[in-house]
Each structure stands twice: as structure tokens, then as C-alpha cells.
Amino acid sequence: MKLYVYCLVEGGVGLPRDVQGVGGATVRLLSGETLSLLVSDFALDAVPVSRENVLQHAAVVQSVLASTTPLPFRFGTLVTEQQLRSYVDAKYEALKAKLEQVSGCVEMSVKIILDREWIEEPATNIGHEKPGTAFLSEKRRELLGGEARLEEAKRVAEWLEGQMREVVREIQISKNPTDKLILATAHLVERDRLKYYRTLINEARQQRPELHFLVSGPWAPYSFANIDLEFKTQFGVS
Amino acid sequence: MSFEQIIVSGGSGEQLEEAELSLLETLDHVLNRGLVIAGEITISVADIDLIFLGLNVMLSSVETAQEVLRKRQAQAE
Numbered sequence: 064m065k066l067y068v069y070c071l072v073e074g075g076v077g078l079p080r081d082v083q084g085v086g087g088a089t090v091r092l093l094s095g096e097t098l099s100l101l102v103s104d105f106a107l108d109a110v111p112v113s114r115e116n117v118l119q120h121a122a123v124v125q126s127v128l129a130s131t132t133p134l135p136f137r138f139g140t141l142v143t144e145q146q147l148r149s150y151v152d153a154k155y156e157a158l159k160a161k162l163e164q165v166s167g168c169v170e171m172s173v174k175i176i177l178d179r180e181w182i183e184e185p186a187t188n189i190g191h192e193k194p195g196t197a198f199l200s201e202k203r204r205e206l207l208g209g210e211a212r213l214e215e216a217k218r219v220a221e222w223l224e225g226q227m228r229e230v231v232r233e234i235q236i237s238k239n240p241t242d243k244l245i246l247a248t249a250h251l252v253e254r255d256r257l258k259y260y261r262t263l264i265n266e267a268r269q270q271r272p273e274l275h276f277l278v279s280g281p282w283a284p285y286s287f288a289n290i291d292l293e294f295k296t297q298f299g300v301s
Numbered sequence: 302m303s304f305e306q307i308i309v310s311g312g313s314g315e316q317l318e319e320a321e322l323s324l325l326e327t328l329d330h331v332l333n334r335g336l337v338i339a340g341e342i343t344i345s346v347a348d349i350d351l352i353f354l355g356l357n358v359m360l361s362s363v364e365t366a367q368e369v370l371r372k373r374q375a376q377a378e
Contacts, residue, residue: 110344135336136338137335138332140336140341285330289334
């Protein structure tokens, strides 16, 4: 029997009531001295990605968020109790530091769409170019379009950061914008400043009516829970 | 699953609350982000077990969300 892991919390945090785990399992607390983990038993070898399971994972994490800020695990984390204890022992300092970093905060997600044609150079000779030339011209237009999109994404990211700087403790920005989604960003915001955060987001939306916003939250700090990258950077391991 | 705030805004500044958006945003968060114990993400999709050393599923949820909204608006018209 393996354990399905939802999130890590500071020791002493109570178990949320009336919440079912993935597969309808009972959620329990694996307590340590200063850190605890919310887990449930899981009999299968893999976790099916279903609407129900995804929502149950999120609901458990969200129920903890009501009283404290947890570090959420990614969906599908299945381990033995021994593996989990080894992981916490090995990463103890980083986990503790990360919990302190996000303490009292929630994550707000902001995604921005700009519905625009990104191929900047008009295709004037279509139909008259030789096949090889046409192919290269198309590739060139794609590259120019990609560069323009990246430039615009950078400008929008800087603008949004400027708008939200005074209310956001930390920012994570997606580096891979797709055609329309030019910016996906996560803001770490102190709970007691959420109202002001919303005011600033609404002001930003009014300033740039050509941009489409999708704002969601508050979330547990999913986007700020990565400890491995920081450890690798800190110790110089590539 | 409910959130305090799910807003989609366009040029007219309209606000919509949509269960579909909530699910897409949830998928984006729980599948793409969060703590990872190396080698221990084990999920199954369509009866095929997939083991990811570093799960990196990218869902362009906003584009999908817009598609949902477009279909809804088309149905309403």
C-alpha cells in the first residue's frame, strides 16, 4: 500500500474536516516535530487523471489553505512512508525555508491573451516563389512573428510587474508563451493584501482593454513550491 | 471546487464565472506545479501508465477556456 501525498504543512496544524481524498480515501496527518504531511492510502500503482481525482486533490489542498499556507505536492505523488520520510529528512532545511517564505501568502494566477496576428512581414510573393524559396520565406515570417510575440510578452510582463509590484511578494512568469497566451504569471500575495491586489488588477485591466485577462485564486502556492531548482542553483549543480 | 475569483475579461470588461474555467485552472495548477519527489509521480491516462521523472504537462488553459466561451456565445446567439 502506497501513500498519496497532498501537501506539507507546519507541525501542529490540524486535519481539515469533511474532506475526502483521491479515490474517496480518508485523509490523515503524518505528523513530524515541525513539519507534517497530509496523505491518504492508495491501493493502485498509478493515479488515474480523472476530473474527480484532480478535484479531490485540489480540494484537500484548498481545505488546508483556509487555515494555513501549505506547500502542495504535484498530482500523482505516490510513495511509501519510508520514501516520504527520507525525502523530508533530506530536504528538511529547504522545505522549512520554503514554508516560511510562503507563510501568510496565497497564489493568484494571471493569464493574459492578446489576440493578434504575429506574422509581421506580409507575404507579398505567395504563388510566385519557387517551392524552396517559399518554404524559407515562410520560415522567416514565422521567426519574425515569434520574435515579435516574445517582445510583446516581455513588454506586457514588465508593465504588469510595474502595476502589481507594491502588492506582490514574489512573481513567477511562464517563459513559453503560445500564439495567443502571451503571459502566464503567478503572484505570491499576502492574505491581508488580497483586497488591494484585486483593486490593482482591476485598474490594470481597465488600462489595457485590448488584453484579455484570466485571473484565478486564491490558490495554495503551487508555483512557488519548487525547492529542487533552488538547491541546484545554491550548490552549483547543473 | 470553487474559487473566490475566476474572472475572464475582454475588451468590454465582462466577468464570467465558469465551472469549466475552474477545472482548467485546477488542472493547470495540480498537474504542472507543486513539490515533486523525483521519480514518484505516477499517473495513468487512458489506461496507459506513465511514469514521469519530471512531469511536464503543459495545458494552454486560457486558449481552451476561450474556445469554451466562444462555443457558449455561439450557442446563445
